[in-house]
Amino acid sequence: MKATIFDIKEFALNDGEGIRTTVFFKGCPLRCAWCHNPEGLSPAPELYIKKNGCRNCGLCKKDCRHPECKPFGRCIHICPMDLVSVAGREWNVNELYDMLMRGKAIYESTGGGVTFSGGEPLMQSEFLFEILEMLRGKVHTAIETSGFASENVFKKIASACDFVIMDIKFISGELHKKYTGCSNEKILDNAKWLIRSNIPHLFRTPLIPTITDTEDNLRAISDFIGEEKIELLKYNTLASAKYASVGRVFDLNISSEEVSIPNVSFFKNATVRK
Amino acid sequence: MMNKALYNFYIVDRSYREMYRKEFDRNLAEEFHSADLSDEERLIRRFELLCEKEVAHIHDFEKIVMLRTNKNIPECFTDGEWAERRKNHYIHENGYVSNLSPNYAKVIEKGLLHFRKDANEYGVRAIDACLSVCDRYLEEARKQDRQDLVKIFSQIPRYGARNFREALQFFRIIHFFLWLEGDYHNTVGRFDQYMYPYFIADIERGVYTKETALDLIEDFFISFNKDSDLYVGVQQGDNGQSMVLGGTDKDGNDTYNMLSELCLIASEELKLIDPKINLRVSKNTPLSVFEQCTKLTRAGLGFPQYSNDDVVIPALIKYGYAPEDAINYVVAACWEFIIPGVGNDIANIGALNFPAVIDRAIREAIGSAKGFNELLERTRSLIFEECDKIRASIHDVLVAPSHFMDILRDGKKYNNFGIHGSGIASAADALVAVKKYVFDEGSVTPERLISALDSNFESDAELLHKLRFEAPKMGHADPEVDKLAGFIINTFADALDGKTNCLGGCYRAGSGTAMYYLWHARELGATADGRFASEPFGTNFSPNLFAKIPGPISVIESFTANDMTRNMNGGPLTLEFASSIFNNEESMRKVAELIKYFIMRGGHQLQLNAVNLDTMKAAQKNPELYRNLVVRIWGWSAYFVELDREFQNHVMLRQEYTV
Numbered sequence: 001m002k003a004t005i006f007d008i009k010e011f012a013l014n015d016g017e018g019i020r021t022t023v024f025f026k027g028c029p030l031r032c033a034w035c036h037n038p039e040g041l042s043p044a045p046e047l048y049i050k051k052n053g054c055r056n057c058g059l060c061k062k063d064c065r066h067p068e069c070k071p072f073g074r075c076i077h078i079c080p081m082d083l084v085s086v087a088g089r090e091w092n093v094n095e096l097y098d099m100l101m102r103g104k105a106i107y108e109s110t111g112g113g114v115t116f117s118g119g120e121p122l123m124q125s126e127f128l129f130e131i132l133e134m135l136r137g138k139v140h141t142a143i144e145t146s147g148f149a150s151e152n153v154f155k156k157i158a159s160a161c162d163f164v165i166m167d168i169k170f171i172s173g174e175l176h177k178k179y180t181g182c183s184n185e186k187i188l189d190n191a192k193w194l195i196r197s198n199i200p201h202l203f204r205t206p207l208i209p210t211i212t213d214t215e216d217n218l219r220a221i222s223d224f225i226g227e228e229k230i231e232l233l234k235y236n237t238l239a240s241a242k243y244a245s246v247g248r249v250f251d252l253n254i255s256s257e258e259v260s261i262p263n264v265s266f267f268k269n270a271t272v273r274k
Numbered sequence: 275m276m277n278k279a280l281y282n283f284y285i286v287d288r289s290y291r292e293m294y295r296k297e298f299d300r301n302l303a304e305e306f307h308s309a310d311l312s313d314e315e316r317l318i319r320r321f322e323l324l325c326e327k328e329v330a331h332i333h334d335f336e337k338i339v340m341l342r343t344n345k346n347i348p349e350c351f352t353d354g355e356w357a358e359r360r361k362n363h364y365i366h367e368n369g370y371v372s373n374l375s376p377n378y379a380k381v382i383e384k385g386l387l388h389f390r391k392d393a394n395e396y397g398v399r400a401i402d403a404c405l406s407v408c409d410r411y412l413e414e415a416r417k418q419d420r421q422d423l424v425k426i427f428s429q430i431p432r433y434g435a436r437n438f439r440e441a442l443q444f445f446r447i448i449h450f451f452l453w454l455e456g457d458y459h460n461t462v463g464r465f466d467q468y469m470y471p472y473f474i475a476d477i478e479r480g481v482y483t484k485e486t487a488l489d490l491i492e493d494f495f496i497s498f499n500k501d502s503d504l505y506v507g508v509q510q511g512d513n514g515q516s517m518v519l520g521g522t523d524k525d526g527n528d529t530y531n532m533l534s535e536l537c538l539i540a541s542e543e544l545k546l547i548d549p550k551i552n553l554r555v556s557k558n559t560p561l562s563v564f565e566q567c568t569k570l571t572r573a574g575l576g577f578p579q580y581s582n583d584d585v586v587i588p589a590l591i592k593y594g595y596a597p598e599d600a601i602n603y604v605v606a607a608c609w610e611f612i613i614p615g616v617g618n619d620i621a622n623i624g625a626l627n628f629p630a631v632i633d634r635a636i637r638e639a640i641g642s643a644k645g646f647n648e649l650l651e652r653t654r655s656l657i658f659e660e661c662d663k664i665r666a667s668i669h670d671v672l673v674a675p676s677h678f679m680d681i682l683r684d685g686k687k688y689n690n691f692g693i694h695g696s697g698i699a700s701a702a703d704a705l706v707a708v709k710k711y712v713f714d715e716g717s718v719t720p721e722r723l724i725s726a727l728d729s730n731f732e733s734d735a736e737l738l739h740k741l742r743f744e745a746p747k748m749g750h751a752d753p754e755v756d757k758l759a760g761f762i763i764n765t766f767a768d769a770l771d772g773k774t775n776c777l778g779g780c781y782r783a784g785s786g787t788a789m790y791y792l793w794h795a796r797e798l799g800a801t802a803d804g805r806f807a808s809e810p811f812g813t814n815f816s817p818n819l820f821a822k823i824p825g826p827i828s829v830i831e832s833f834t835a836n837d838m839t840r841n842m843n844g845g846p847l848t849l850e851f852a853s854s855i856f857n858n859e860e861s862m863r864k865v866a867e868l869i870k871y872f873i874m875r876g877g878h879q880l881q882l883n884a885v886n887l888d889t890m891k892a893a894q895k896n897p898e899l900y901r902n903l904v905v906r907i908w909g910w911s912a913y914f915v916e917l918d919r920e921f922q923n924h925v926m927l928r929q930e931y932t933v
């Protein structure tokens with residue numbers, strides 16, 4: 001079994017307890033206006049060209065004999081600055097398992113483990129289920145999900161891992177649709193199920209100035225989750241950095257001056273992460 | 275509470291430097307030469323003359339006093355004499371004593387008069403000159419009615435210190451005169467151990483609370499910065515004022531104490547480049563100590579540096595150090611392991627250029643070799659050849675006398691020489707690339723490789739990409755590269771093993787580079803790891819600058835993959851972290867856990883930096899706004915804006931792990 005993965009990060013600091021490795025699955029059904037992983041949106045491998053440092057030497061545009069470059073129309077084996085690459089490659093489940101198990105000692109000694117993120121990891125749920133099963137009882141596993149998946153898939157995956165980190169972006173279906181392109185019906189249903197389940201979990205809300213951080217929205221979220229633990233993430237203005245590299249346009253215009261922490265005192269159990 | 279007046283005077287304002295300091299403008303070398311004086315006489319006479327000129331300055335806001343008023347230390351030998359000396363001798367660096375750690379504990383306890391009775395003529399004169407300066411301080415204290423200092427200078431340095439404050443002032447006196455003698459890279463040693471009895475007695479008697487003790491320690495720490503711009507080094511900041519904290523005792527107990535903790539806090543609060551903090555740790559060091567240290571790392575000074583007692587002590591014993599000396603080890607200016615009180619090692623006497631050796635081996639063996647093993651054999655014989663050359667060049671070592679330093683030492687028990695090894699990652703990466711592409715896969719012909727190297731990759735961009743960005747690298751936790759690194763490291767140790775140096779000591783192979791990461795690299799063409807001609811190596815025991823690294827865990831695994839106990843001259847792995855990761859408790863704890871992981875895996879020495887690339891860029895543009903920005907260089911930290919561009923740029927190129 002194979003999955004398309006666009007990054008594997010060691011020593012990921014914001015994805016759960018202890019020292020962790022985070023695996024980023026490629027592909028996401030949502031299109032959040034503030035998404036800071038644009039290379040994680042499309043499920044297929046795609047060209048990723050960094051602009052900073054390009055000498056315009058044209059080498060990457062010349063014909064090459066590498067079959068792997070053909071689909072992209074650029075040579076990925078020639079740039080002297082290493083600016084041209086492909087985001088996303090296929091991983092075999094055993095290969096991923098071996099690579100993750102190498103960190104077992106440090107995960108164990110620090111109470112850490114492995115986190116599956118994305119994109120949306122539930123989009124490749126069969127593979128995800130398989131790797132979770134392989135790791136079960138050996139290393140601590142967590143997922144980071146938007147919760148946008150069918151009830152069956154969500155339950156199956158959530159039950160197979162040790163910890164679930166789930167986003168709640170909006171309570172209003174209309175706003176959710178407007179800013180992520182998708183309805184939040186399934187998401188809220190899955191969240192309700194998660195609250196009732198005995199699976200350890202954490203909710204998260206990205207604080208996007210004037211979009212998700214409005215008092216109305218935050219109060220609605222607070223009412224929805226009640227006593228549940230939630231992390232409120234401060235917006236990082238570097239979100240736009242990678243868009244041009246994958247040929248996408250970032251429409252959100254938020255300057256660092258606009259980023260502030262709103263009133264969140266009404267949350268029962270929230271922490272703000274800067 | 276930091277003493278603002280003191281800080282402003284010495285650190286911010288700095289006008290005392292112009293106000294108090296006088297040029298010593300006699301040409302002593304010529305005078306000594308015409309009088310045909312012996313080396314011993316020259317050194318003592320210079321010391322006496324400088325002492326005569328020292329003027330006592332005391333300020334009402336300082337507790338620990340003494341600052342230097344001689345702007346310069348004049349030469350003792352003429353150029354002609356130096357040329358003559360170099361003809362028949364190996365002269366290390368500038369020919370004076372350096373990188374030693376005296377027996378502070380004993381001197382502070384006994385007082386100088388205790389040593390005077392057994393000292394030779396020069397020792398007596400050195401002590402007398404020193405006392406005459408201290409008496410001037412006593413007089414000045416009387417004049418200003420500083421009863422505290424009158425009391426102190428009536429006791430020390432003639433007699434031993436009776437309390438913590440006297441002990442600190444005594445240290446300052448010793449250190450002051452070592453520099454004035456012309457000794458340099460004078461280290462601080464196990465400060466929290468030899469000061470502890472004075473400290474804890476005063477705490478127990480209620481003389482200080484933790485807070486007031488911290489104030490005094492900060493006052494003392496500032497004293498390291500009063501004259502430090504006068505101390506010689508490759509760059510401003512390279513002055514060897516290294517302080518060692520913690521460490522395992524002979525029963526295996528961790529000696530980290532309340533004073534160690536206060537030193538960490540003082541350094542963090544003051545954010546000064548001196549003293550440089552080193553921590554001795556082991557598998558028994560609790561995580562809380564690493565957390566405390568990580569707070570200091572966050573301050574961005576490049577401290578503390580860690581060394582692992584579990585591997586350093588047994589390795590030193592292997593070299594022939596007595597166990598009671600080995601457990602007492604400290605670090606020299608940067609990271610070289612030395613023994614306080616009895617050591618006379620020259621821990622940085624030479625350096626082997628690993629990438630140059632590997633490059634030569636590749637060029638000589640690649641065409642004719644029947645297999646990769648032949649290349650390894652060639653590598654082995656070249657490393658031996660180079661080490662023999664280095665050893666042959668070091669004969670009849672001549673170091674100018676150091677009378678004051680000699681009083682503070684119990685003989686010269688150890689006379690070992692340390693040889694650095696530069697560019698290990700570049701060398702191992704080159705070997706593995708040749709193995710993989712030329713020998714195993716056969717995808718690159720020897721001719722293609724050599725012509726690409728000769729053209730500095732102008733002729734072959736595709737091969738450059740392959741070697742530089744696609745090949746396995748140290749730092750990937752790839753067993754094959756790490757094994758080859760082990761081969762190079764062990765061969766280096768083999769080549770020096772059992773050889774006796776001209777002072778009767780042994781040679782120690784090291785993992786440090788000092789400035790050789792620039793010097794050696796400058797003279798070397800493009801190499802098979804995809805490195806361009808003249809492109810710098812990584813500092814010390816660290817990955818190639820351009821290697822794409824999965825993260826700090828892989829780096830730690832690569833750099834702890836090999837047994838280093840036969841290469842224990844010192845030289846740390848450096849990890850650079852974006853300063854933004856230190857902004858919350860949880861991440862700080864994870865960094866502490868990472869350090870512990872390194873130690874548990876048997877890593878020998880580690881140094882972490884919190885770096886902010888944007889700040890450095892801004893500082894290059896507007897240096898005047900960033901006078902206090904500190905960065906780590908190779909074994910010392912410096913004010914960024916005082917560095918030459920070459921050093922600044924290298925710091926900015928290093929690997930940095932972000933969240």
Ligand code: SF4
Nearest residue numbers: 054055057058060079
């Ligand atoms: S090869 Fe690299 S530097 Fe040259 S044009 Fe392409 S992206 Fe730019």
Ligand code: SF4
Nearest residue numbers: 028030032035119146
């Ligand atoms: S759910 Fe996450 S990955 Fe998907 S678009 Fe939104 S922010 Fe990006």
